[in-house]
Amino acid sequence: MPELPEVETVVRQLAPLATGRRIEEVRILDPLLRAGRPPAYRGRTVARLCRRGKWILFELSGAEPLYLACHLRMTGRLLWRGPDDPLPSHLRARIRLENGEVAFVDPRRLGRLAWTRDPARLGPAGVDPMEPSFTVRRLARLLAGSAQAIKPWLLRQDRLCGIGNIYASEILHAARLDPRRAAGTLDAGEVRRLHRATRRVLASAIRMCGTTFSDFQDARGASGRFQELLAVYGRDGRPCRRCGHPVRRIVQQQRSTFFCPACVGEGRRTGGPEKEKAGRDHGRLRKPSLSRSCSPRE
DNA sequence: CAACCTACCTGGAAGC
DNA sequence: TGCTTCCAGGTAGGTT
Numbered sequence: 001m002p003e004l005p006e007v008e009t010v011v012r013q014l015a016p017l018a019t020g021r022r023i024e025e026v027r028i029l030d031p032l033l034r035a036g037r038p039p040a041y042r043g044r045t046v047a048r049l050c051r052r053g054k055w056i057l058f059e060l061s062g063a064e065p066l067y068l069a070c071h072l073r074m075t076g077r078l079l080w081r082g083p084d085d086p087l088p089s090h091l092r093a094r095i096r097l098e099n100g101e102v103a104f105v106d107p108r109r110l111g112r113l114a115w116t117r118d119p120a121r122l123g124p125a126g127v128d129p130m131e132p133s134f135t136v137r138r139l140a141r142l143l144a145g146s147a148q149a150i151k152p153w154l155l156r157q158d159r160l161c162g163i164g165n166i167y168a169s170e171i172l173h174a175a176r177l178d179p180r181r182a183a184g185t186l187d188a189g190e191v192r193r194l195h196r197a198t199r200r201v202l203a204s205a206i207r208m209c210g211t212t213f214s215d216f217q218d219a220r221g222a223s224g225r226f227q228e229l230l231a232v233y234g235r236d237g238r239p240c241r242r243c244g245h246p247v248r249r250i251v252q253q254q255r256s257t258f259f260c261p262a263c264v265g266e267g268r269r270t271g272g273p274e275k276e277k278a279g280r281d282h283g284r285l286r287k288p289s290l291s292r293s294c295s296p297r298e
Numbered sequence: 299c300a301a302c303c304t305a306c307c308t309g310g311a312a313g314c
Numbered sequence: 315t316g317c318t319t320c321c322a323g324g325t326a327g328g329t330t
């Protein structure tokens with residue numbers, strides 16, 4: 001689930017259900033969440049739900065600020081449960097409110113929960129690309145001087161926050177930029193294209209409620225439709241939607257990158273070395289999941 | 299310091 | 315069928 005659009009979707013879906021509701025209990029079922037010692041939270045209400053990069057923040061009411069922060073990492077999900085709904089599998093934590101509960105589900109157990117009075121201490125967060133402060137000029141300043149390839153650069157949460165492996169490839173494709181280009185070598189026009197593509201791709205994914213791969217989706221969980229619009233991610237060997245040339249998969253920093261060689265005009269790259277991998281298709285990514293509504297049931 | 303690599307986890311799909 | 319291998323939406327922390 002979880003890059004910026006998926007996290008934003010979760011926040012938008014849970015906000016109307018949780019805002020203003022009293023927290024009765026936060027039960028940690030898996031110590032790997034590493035939530036730390038809980039401060040006095042009982043009886044406080046959820047003042048608002050918001051997002052900081054890929055962190056989901058429950059801001060609690062009270063004289064002193066207090067936040068319950070959730071990071072979904074690779075496979076985490078937050079599901080709304082009514083009192084009579086069955087317990088989902090891979091349940092790692094339960095946030096019980098007066099009107100229902102938020103279930104933290106996470107098969108791979110990489111997700112995190114954290115109590116904090118200061119969200120800034122959750123880690124370095126770069127510019128949020130959906131905020132007004134993300135300007136072309138700001139992006140140019142951040143890119144300047146970096147020898148890192150632009151695709152791994154986009155994954156750095158201390159520069160921009162919220163972009164992950166799927167949207168990095170999609171954004172670069174939309175901007176017609178070679179993922180191997182050194183970040184600091186983009187000229188002014190290319191930086192402008194990257195800025196516009198970042199905004200467009202993320203905004204479009206948010207409109208579609210994000211990307212969902214697995215086909216067994218609980219109806220009340222976030223079940224996005226952006227996977228139907230993916231232009232390159234998971235499409236190794238299949239035709240580019242723009243020009244028909246086969247999409248190529250390469251590995252950068254041990255992670256898959258997808259791009260269309262024809263669209264980026266192979267040739268004048270200046271990035272680091274790249275390892276080619278045998279072009280095995282990503283079977284699990286091919287399967288489109290059933291179309292469902294974005295909004296949680298009830 | 300910047301860039302890179304590995305470990306952390308589990309489960310699903312493909313290969314044999 | 316069953317066993318093995320590879321892969322996955324992220325990031326902290328260690329190594330070059």
